[in-house]
Amino acid sequence: MMEHLRPRVLLVDDDLTFRNLVETYLIDNGYRVLLAGSALEMLRQTDACELILLDLTLPDEDGIVLLRRFRRQWKVPVIVVSGRDADENRLVALELGADDFLTKPFSPREMLLRIEHCLKRILPQDQPVEWAFGGWLLNVPQRQLHNPAGVLVKLTRGEFEVLHALLAAKGSVVSRRRLTDLLPTRADPHPNTLTVLLSRLRRKLDAGETEDSILETVPGIGYRLRIRARESLIASESWPVEDISRRD
Numbered sequence: 001m002m003e004h005l006r007p008r009v010l011l012v013d014d015d016l017t018f019r020n021l022v023e024t025y026l027i028d029n030g031y032r033v034l035l036a037g038s039a040l041e042m043l044r045q046t047d048a049c050e051l052i053l054l055d056l057t058l059p060d061e062d063g064i065v066l067l068r069r070f071r072r073q074w075k076v077p078v079i080v081v082s083g084r085d086a087d088e089n090r091l092v093a094l095e096l097g098a099d100d101f102l103t104k105p106f107s108p109r110e111m112l113l114r115i116e117h118c119l120k121r122i123l124p125q126d127q128p129v130e131w132a133f134g135g136w137l138l139n140v141p142q143r144q145l146h147n148p149a150g151v152l153v154k155l156t157r158g159e160f161e162v163l164h165a166l167l168a169a170k171g172s173v174v175s176r177r178r179l180t181d182l183l184p185t186r187a188d189p190h191p192n193t194l195t196v197l198l199s200r201l202r203r204k205l206d207a208g209e210t211e212d213s214i215l216e217t218v219p220g221i222g223y224r225l226r227i228r229a230r231e232s233l234i235a236s237e238s239w240p241v242e243d244i245s246r247r248d
Helices: 016-028 039-048 063-071 087-095 110-120 159-170 178-181 193-206
Strands: 008-012 030-036 051-054 078-082 098-105 132-133 135-137 144-146 215-218 222-225 228-231
Touching: 008 016, 008 039, 008 215, 016 030, 016 110, 030 039, 039 063, 039 135, 039 178, 063 078, 063 087, 063 110, 078 087, 078 132, 087 098, 098 110, 132 159, 135 159, 159 178, 159 193, 159 222, 178 193, 178 222, 193 215
Parallel strands: 008 030, 008 051, 051 078, 078 098
Antiparallel strands: 132 135, 132 228, 135 144, 215 222
């Protein structure tokens, strides 16, 4: 799995030192990390992650109670990471829907292997190499975008990440929060950073066309591409660029 496609892991723990250590280790291994020190902070970010590392001792709610409530609404994988090593706690957590259980202290390598094993069950192992849409072609490994005439259009890192996320959504709306999380300035983003970036990307994709933009703003929700994108798991130069239908 390529680094820029790595999932987001939400680390929920009230111990700041522990959060910092785990965050650094996960980032060093290519993951994007979200942090929460309470149940409330966790629930606010659940929609923006692919996996949760959950401590059972939180300041505003017991982790077991939170896990039971969480599983009624979300299917995001949860690995419980706790100092409660009693078999009863482990069994109860697994019965309530936890996908795995790690007892503190643990080996960072073991944590990484458990995360990867858990994600393999829910994420496709083969990622699209190319996306074709409206005559355009985005090559993911090379991070290159070519227009319908075959001309290379330069993208900034943020523009690439946002465009790739919109293509992966296949016509569905992607929220502003999720797109903001992809930006290089996620740690301290300016409120207008995403708006400015999307404006630049829209101008590049429209290339002077007067018709409706390929990139659509959905007021109060987010953004989506007006056309369905076609994906390829094997890089190929033989695609007819005018074919924008999705291959099932």
